[in-house]
Amino acid sequence: MSSTSNGPETTDLRLVRRPRRNRKAEWARRLVRENALTTSDLIWPMFVIDGEKRREPVPSMPGVDRQSVDEIVRSAAEAAELGIPAIALFPYTDPALKDPDGSEALNPDNLVCRAARAIKKEVPEVGVIIDAALDPYTSHGHDGVMAGGRILNDETVARLVRQSVIQAEAGADVIAPSDMMDGRVGAIREGLDAAGFQDVQIMSYAAKYASAFYGPFRDAVGSGALLVGDKRTYQMDPANSDEALVEAGLDVEEGADMIMVKPGLPYLDVLYRVKTGLGMPTFAYQVSGEYAMIEGAARNGWLDGEKAMMESLLAFKRAGADGVLTYFAPRAARLLRGRA
Ligand code: PBG
Numbered sequence: 001m002s003s004t005s006n007g008p009e010t011t012d013l014r015l016v017r018r019p020r021r022n023r024k025a026e027w028a029r030r031l032v033r034e035n036a037l038t039t040s041d042l043i044w045p046m047f048v049i050d051g052e053k054r055r056e057p058v059p060s061m062p063g064v065d066r067q068s069v070d071e072i073v074r075s076a077a078e079a080a081e082l083g084i085p086a087i088a089l090f091p092y093t094d095p096a097l098k099d100p101d102g103s104e105a106l107n108p109d110n111l112v113c114r115a116a117r118a119i120k121k122e123v124p125e126v127g128v129i130i131d132a133a134l135d136p137y138t139s140h141g142h143d144g145v146m147a148g149g150r151i152l153n154d155e156t157v158a159r160l161v162r163q164s165v166i167q168a169e170a171g172a173d174v175i176a177p178s179d180m181m182d183g184r185v186g187a188i189r190e191g192l193d194a195a196g197f198q199d200v201q202i203m204s205y206a207a208k209y210a211s212a213f214y215g216p217f218r219d220a221v222g223s224g225a226l227l228v229g230d231k232r233t234y235q236m237d238p239a240n241s242d243e244a245l246v247e248a249g250l251d252v253e254e255g256a257d258m259i260m261v262k263p264g265l266p267y268l269d270v271l272y273r274v275k276t277g278l279g280m281p282t283f284a285y286q287v288s289g290e291y292a293m294i295e296g297a298a299r300n301g302w303l304d305g306e307k308a309m310m311e312s313l314l315a316f317k318r319a320g321a322d323g324v325l326t327y328f329a330p331r332a333a334r335l336l337r338g339r340a
Contacts, residue, residue: 034318035314035317035318036314036317037310037313037314037317037332037336038336039082039083039084039085039332039333039336039337040083040085040323041313041316041317041321041322041323041324042084042085042323042324042326042329042332042333043084043085043086043087043088043129043283043323043324043325043326043329044075044079044084044086044087044088044325044326044327044329044330045087045088045089045090045325045326045327045329046067046072046075046087046088046089046090047064047065047066047067047090047091047092047220047221048066048067048068048069048072048089048090048091048092048111048112048115049066049067049068049091049092049111050068050092050094050111051068052068052069052070053068053070053071054066054067054068054071055067055068055071058216058219058220059219060215060216060219060220060288060292061216061217061219061220061288061291061292061295061327062292062295062296062299063295063327064220064291064327066092066220069111069114069115069118070118072089072115072118072119073115073118073119073122073123075087075330076119076122076123076126076128077122077123078330079123079126079329079330080123080125080126082330082333082334082337083333083337084126084329084330084333085126085127085323086126086127086128086129086173086174087119087126087127087128087129088129088130088131088176088325089112089115089116089119089128089129089130090112090131090136090217090220090221091110091111091112091115091136091221092111092136092220092221092222093110093111093136093137093221093222095222095226097110097137098137098138098139098226099137099138099139100138100139100140100145100146101134101138101145101159102134102135102136102137102138102145102159103137104137105134105136105137105159105163105166106159106162106163106166107166108166108169108170110137112130112136112167112170113166113167113169113170114170116128116130116167116170116171116172117170117171119171120170120171127173127174128171128172128173128174129172129173129174129175129176129203130167130172130174130175130176131176131177131178132160132163132164132167132175132176132177132178132179132184132188133160133177133178133179134156134159134160134163134179135179135221135223136221136222136223138223138226139226140226140227140228141218141223141224141226141227141228142227142228142231143156143178143179143180143181143231143234144156144159144179144181144234145159146228149229150233151181151233151234153181153182153183154183156179156181156184157181157182157183157184157187158187160177160179160181160184160187160188161184161187161188161190161191162191164177164188164191164192165191165192165195165197168192168195168197168200169195172200173200173201174200174201174202174203174258175188175192175200175201175202175203176202176203176204176205176260177202177204177205178205178208179205179234180205180208180231180234180235180236180247181234182250183254185202185204185250185251185254185255185256186253186254186255188202189202189254189255201257201258202255202256202257202258203256203257203258203259203260203283204251204256204258204259204260205260205262205285206244206247206248206251206252206256206259206260206261206274207236207243207244207247207248207259207260207261207262207267207270207274208235208236208260208261208262209235209236209237209238209262209263209267210230210231210232210235210236210237210238211235211238211262211263211266211287211289212289213263213266213287213288213289213290214263214287214288214289215288215289215292216288216289216291216292217287217288217289220288238266241269241270241273244261244270244273244274245273245274245277245278248261248274248277248278248280249277249278252278252280256280257281258280258281258282258283258322259274259278259280259281259282259283260282260283260284260285260325261274261282261283261284261285262284262285262287263285263286263287263289263290264284264285264286264287264290264312264316264324264326265286265290265312265315265316266290267284268284268315268316268319269319271284271316271319271320271321272319272320275319275320275321275322276320281322281323282320282321282322283321283322283323283324283325284316284319284321284323284324284325285324285325285326286312286313286316286324286325286326286327286328288327290312291326291327291328294308294309294312294328306331306335309328309331309332310332310335313326313328313332
């Protein structure tokens with residue numbers, strides 16, 4: 001005896017709750033929007049190379065160049081002009097300067113120190129973040145000192161402390177230990193304080209995973225082809241997330257001012273747990289491989305690059321990030337300016 005009529009009366013579900021009502025128009029969507037990306041959330045990572053007026057594309061990161069110091073200063077000025085609060089500097093070190101101990105990291109006149117000095121002279125208002133880690137400088141591509149095929153923890157930390165002080169002397173506002181050695185944050189804090197750098201912040205790569213998504217970065221800094229083995233004895237196992245809370249908790253106890261989860265999108269659950277668990281200023285690193293995936297697909301016409309970029313960045317905010325290190329920073333900032 002069922003009716004065959006398909007009139008509006010018979011199909012009306014008589015729902016009390018219709019979540020679509022709040023999405024019916026742009027004004028309504030704006031009104032109920034929970035999260036927003038702003039230019040203040042962006043940190044722009046840049047690759048420095050020797051030379052002058054030199055820009056050299058990184059093949060696995062289309063749209064990203066290695067830049068000589070004079071060009072980096074111009075990019076830092078662009079960051080300031082766009083309202084991007086901070087940049088992160090990574091050196092492409094001349095292979096002739098690399099050795100097993102990464103000695104060039106301790107040269108106060110190395111490339112990254114020269115870049116920091118030049119930026120702080122010309123564009124002092126932009127925050128400068130520099131990694132503490134030996135991988136741009138070692139002939140084996142590892143973040144620490146290697147002996148008998150092992151990465152030595154405490155010997156490496158001693159070097160990272162000296163590297164951090166040298167980078168602070170060059171003008172780094174923030175030291176970002178990216179090496180995942182045990183105890184490095186506490187040792188670096190002590191070393192910075194002893195050298196009179198109480199105000200230099202530490203943004204620790206607190207939960208940094210042994211990830212395949214760093215491949216293009218290693219091309220960019222020239223460590224990829226050199227890398228002996230992998231980094232699984234110091235970077236975290238992608239299977240773990242309780243361990244991320246332990247790692248991040250230790251860094252906070254040791255004096256980290258800000259903590260980071262890396263990579264980004266594949267680890268949003270970790271980001272969420274770390275942010276809610278510790279309540280610290282927490283950052284996500286949208287790493288080189290994530291950039292390459294979005295940009296590569298966009299350049300092939302397989303997805304709308306601009307939309308995918310903004311959606312991915314907003315996802316970090318939704319998961320609790322206070323900010324994002326992203327190679328998209330200048331493009332996102334330009335887009336945000338256009339929308340304001
Ligand atoms: C160096 C370092 C890496 C990244 C940032 N700092 C690579 C690595 O640990 O092998 C990766 C960043 C990226 O992929 O964009 N310790």
